Amino acid sequence: MSVNTDIDPHEAKKTILEYCLKKGALVAGVADIKAIERIAPEGHRPSDMWPRAKSVIALAVGGQTQGAWQVPAKALGYFGSTEVRAYTIAYGCAFLIENKFGKRAIYCPPDMDTEAGPRVPFQSLKLHAELAGLGARSLAGDILLHPEYGYMYFASIFTEMELPPDEPMQDNPCPTSSCVDLFRKSGQTPCMKFCPVQCLSGDIDEDGNQAEMRYDMASCAEMTQQFESVPGVLADAIRAETEEEREDMLFDAENKILWYKLSVGSGGLLGQCFECMRVCPIANQSSMADPVRRYETRMAAAAEAGDDV
Amino acid sequence: MTRGLKRNQVGITEEMILTYGDTIFDLSHNLQIRRGDPVRELNWDEIEKQKENAGISDIEIARKLGLTHDQTTYIRTIMERRRFNRHNYHRLYDLGGGKRFRTERFTPHAERFQFTPEAIALRKTLDFDPRISTKYLKLGFWNADTVTGWLDKWAKETPDAIAIRGPGGDVSYTEIQGRSRRLANSLLDLGVQKGDVVAIQLPNLPEFMAVYFAVLSIGGVLSTMHMPYRAGEMAPLLRHASARVIVCAGAADNYDAPAAMLALCAEIETLEHVIVATGDARDGALSLQSLIDDGGTTPIDNPSVASDPAILCFTSGTSSAPKAVVHNYQTLLANNRIAAPIYNLTADDVVLGGPPFTHAFGLCVLNFTLMSGATSLLMPAFTPPGFIDLVETGKPTVAFVAPAHVAACLKSGLLETGDLSSIRIATISGSACPPDIAYALEEAMPNGSVGQMWGMTECFMGLHTPFDGPTKIRCESLGDTTPTFEARMIRDDGGIAADGEEGTLEIRGCSVIAGYFNNDDANRTAFTGDGWFRTGDLACRDSDGAVHITGRDKDIINRGGIKINPVDVEAVIDQHPSVLMSAIAPVPDDVLGERACVYVELRPEMSVTLKEICAWLDENDVAKMKWPERIEIVEHMPLTPTRKIIKGALKAA
Numbered sequence: 020m021s022v023n024t025d026i027d028p029h030e031a032k033k034t035i036l037e038y039c040l041k042k043g044a045l046v047a048g049v050a051d052i053k054a055i056e057r058i059a060p061e062g063h064r065p066s067d068m069w070p071r072a073k074s075v076i077a078l079a080v081g082g083q084t085q086g087a088w089q090v091p092a093k094a095l096g097y098f099g100s101t102e103v104r105a106y107t108i109a110y111g112c113a114f115l116i117e118n119k120f121g122k123r124a125i126y127c128p129p130d131m132d133t134e135a136g137p138r139v140p141f142q143s144l145k146l147h148a149e150l151a152g153l154g155a156r157s158l159a160g161d162i163l164l165h166p167e168y169g170y171m172y173f174a175s176i177f178t179e180m181e182l183p184p185d186e187p188m189q190d191n192p193c194p195t196s197s198c199v200d201l202f203r204k205s206g207q208t209p210c211m212k213f214c215p216v217q218c219l220s221g222d223i224d225e226d227g228n229q230a231e232m233r234y235d236m237a238s239c240a241e242m243t244q245q246f247e248s249v250p251g252v253l254a255d256a257i258r259a260e261t262e263e264e265r266e267d268m269l270f271d272a273e274n275k276i277l278w279y280k281l282s283v284g285s286g287g288l289l290g291q292c293f294e295c296m297r298v299c300p301i302a303n304q305s306s307m308a309d310p311v312r313r314y315e316t317r318m319a320a321a322a323e324a325g326d327d328v
Numbered sequence: 329m330t331r332g333l334k335r336n337q338v339g340i341t342e343e344m345i346l347t348y349g350d351t352i353f354d355l356s357h358n359l360q361i362r363r364g365d366p367v368r369e370l371n372w373d374e375i376e377k378q379k380e381n382a383g384i385s386d387i388e389i390a391r392k393l394g395l396t397h398d399q400t401t402y403i404r405t406i407m408e409r410r411r412f413n414r415h416n417y418h419r420l421y422d423l424g425g426g427k428r429f430r431t432e433r434f435t436p437h438a439e440r441f442q443f444t445p446e447a448i449a450l451r452k453t454l455d456f457d458p459r460i461s462t463k464y465l466k467l468g469f470w471n472a473d474t475v476t477g478w479l480d481k482w483a484k485e486t487p488d489a490i491a492i493r494g495p496g497g498d499v500s501y502t503e504i505q506g507r508s509r510r511l512a513n514s515l516l517d518l519g520v521q522k523g524d525v526v527a528i529q530l531p532n533l534p535e536f537m538a539v540y541f542a543v544l545s546i547g548g549v550l551s552t553m554h555m556p557y558r559a560g561e562m563a564p565l566l567r568h569a570s571a572r573v574i575v576c577a578g579a580a581d582n583y584d585a586p587a588a589m590l591a592l593c594a595e596i597e598t599l600e601h602v603i604v605a606t607g608d609a610r611d612g613a614l615s616l617q618s619l620i621d622d623g624g625t626t627p628i629d630n631p632s633v634a635s636d637p638a639i640l641c642f643t644s645g646t647s648s649a650p651k652a653v654v655h656n657y658q659t660l661l662a663n664n665r666i667a668a669p670i671y672n673l674t675a676d677d678v679v680l681g682g683p684p685f686t687h688a689f690g691l692c693v694l695n696f697t698l699m700s701g702a703t704s705l706l707m708p709a710f711t712p713p714g715f716i717d718l719v720e721t722g723k724p725t726v727a728f729v730a731p732a733h734v735a736a737c738l739k740s741g742l743l744e745t746g747d748l749s750s751i752r753i754a755t756i757s758g759s760a761c762p763p764d765i766a767y768a769l770e771e772a773m774p775n776g777s778v779g780q781m782w783g784m785t786e787c788f789m790g791l792h793t794p795f796d797g798p799t800k801i802r803c804e805s806l807g808d809t810t811p812t813f814e815a816r817m818i819r820d821d822g823g824i825a826a827d828g829e830e831g832t833l834e835i836r837g838c839s840v841i842a843g844y845f846n847n848d849d850a851n852r853t854a855f856t857g858d859g860w861f862r863t864g865d866l867a868c869r870d871s872d873g874a875v876h877i878t879g880r881d882k883d884i885i886n887r888g889g890i891k892i893n894p895v896d897v898e899a900v901i902d903q904h905p906s907v908l909m910s911a912i913a914p915v916p917d918d919v920l921g922e923r924a925c926v927y928v929e930l931r932p933e934m935s936v937t938l939k940e941i942c943a944w945l946d947e948n949d950v951a952k953m954k955w956p957e958r959i960e961i962v963e964h965m966p967l968t969p970t971r972k973i974i975k976g977a978l979k980a981a
Binding site: 294 | 353356357358359360361362363364365367368369370372375379383384385386387388401404405408409411412413414415416417418419420421422423424425426427428429431434
């Protein structure tokens, strides 16, 4: 591949991030790859996947529509796979970089590396996004939240082009004052209180900041990572002593859903529980948290500026 | 990595999994702890310090614990599999749309309701031929009706309508619904649950109906016990039904039912509670009234549905093999619903049920009345003057009676003098009705018509006469099959009898049970496997198409509608010091249709009287209703080569 030495890194960054936003990302930034290399565990650093990587671009798309938050969890679980939109943008961005700047780039695979640990990704998109300033860790199992956009899905692009990194967020929007109030009264924030498997706990300091976040990911996975049930169901069915027992194990309604989700073949459909985000004030009440709020914010700003809306 | 490798290649033993499993699980990312916000703040000291808190990778765990990477991954994945509770995601499916998870409201699956093995065994009795059940469901003969559903309907639509007119006064549909709801909650508090059998031995009282509605509302199964039964007869039935509760009357001068039932609790493993419906509850028993008064009013969480077993009735009791009839709501109510137009019952009717609710005929009347929103006029005990008085004061518009009721009134002369003008239709059923009895009743009702109905516990009403039909048909026959039912008479050679020819009556229809509970021998004898029930009665169809019962091929004695199986009684009499062997057979009776006569072959130089036989039976706890009312001494009992008594050869002098 030819090397273009005339690239202005700032201009290139601007072009890349504008592309991401134009294609539907709500926010985008560049993470400091040196910081990622120091923080990510062995085997999950950018250099472990691709030693040529010099920059990590992170982008985020919106989570749910306002209507989506109001449907039963079962339905929400079925259409909660909007992260695919983020991957599409990242995929296009990698093409843009190679095509426009002549520098190698890859769309960072979002999949899990099941050989490395429990529900461990090849690369932590969350870490990339956090260092790029797209969100801050919440008490809800470290889900990243943005003060304006709330809860989002992330994607990353690695490139051998050196781009100036952004900074992490100055402030963490989590917990909100209402969450702190509830915590003071009950010892739980909304995300902790309404988690169906009670996998969240923690502490908030006197200033209202996160003191400790505890996340029982194994319990969370029992709720959200249904793919992990498959070998268990099959093993139990093989061991079943009677035909009736075997039928119960393979064909009950619970497992029927499992087989259905497997048959449609989308990893996104297999792991969904949004209860902590459904009750999070940042995730669903921030000014740009959903398309309706973004519309209202846009209209209000236009009205204030005297534009014809 | 462990791709495709087996334990012996990786060097893993079960012992190693147990030794290192918990530590590996905890060190991996399964539990994550973060203090402060070090990554966002790029606080490198804290990031380093907390690295393990967020969980470490397999390779890091391997280094830390002194295992190979392969071994660590292998053990971790096995531990995740073993710890993974795959039922937890059920919690998710109940959420959303405004509902929020609350720990205190959630019951883990393992702790949720499950039927007892006894309840499952009972449900297995509902083993219908799929060809038949599919047809009934498709045609709507079976639907989703339940007794509770009908009660709720009338309580909502006509809350002040009188549901019960009984000894304690009138009870509205709302009131009986309220009582049964409170009792239902009390039963649940006692631990009675869906599928459990609650036995009842009560006369036709409002308390019976409260128990009936309450037990059925929680999905319980009500098992009725005939009033004359004593502990000796009831024990095998309660045991066969695995009853958990018995509801009985209070102690009376001649019988202390609560004491007898409490004694049975010690004998019968499943029997836990004795509920006394009338009078004071003795120590160890519960008061029905208190259970009603103290019960909650919350809606029933897991109510009955139409496919659930509803009632369990015994058609004839023997200690070794009771014939227990199980009806679900579909077979229990289909017959009533489909036959309703014949009776033209409306909410304005007052229905006098002569038969006891502990009998299938009584329950049939109760359900008929309920489904039409009419009033049940209760008759706790029958005497001719009491019956006539109840008709004159309660003014029923519809009456269901047994031939014995009519015969007794006729014999006493009260049928002619009593005022039966309120009755528009009267149905005679329960046993074969001599035509003169039916004609006498028809004559006694200036505004009413007599009709006859034939049914059995196993099928409810299978034959009936139309009320607008000719008097001869109504008084001298059983008419034709009830809608949706089929009847056929089978000759001895297995062929179908022609009109005028006698044969064994077989019935098929939407209220015929699938089989007896836990009695394979009886099922083989009584059911054909394709929906036909062998009734054991002999019948023929005349040239007008009307069916007549001509006899029975069974030994059961039908004493005024009460069926007596003589086998148990004979066994007791055989133990009498004077008796060599005995047999009980019916003798015809003008009033009751049949009475029991005991034929006795004496031991040499011994003698016995009927009085002595009855005293012997009393001593041995045999119910009085089963005692023979006549004795014949025979020199030699007629026997088959295999020494079975030939009852047909016994003739009373």
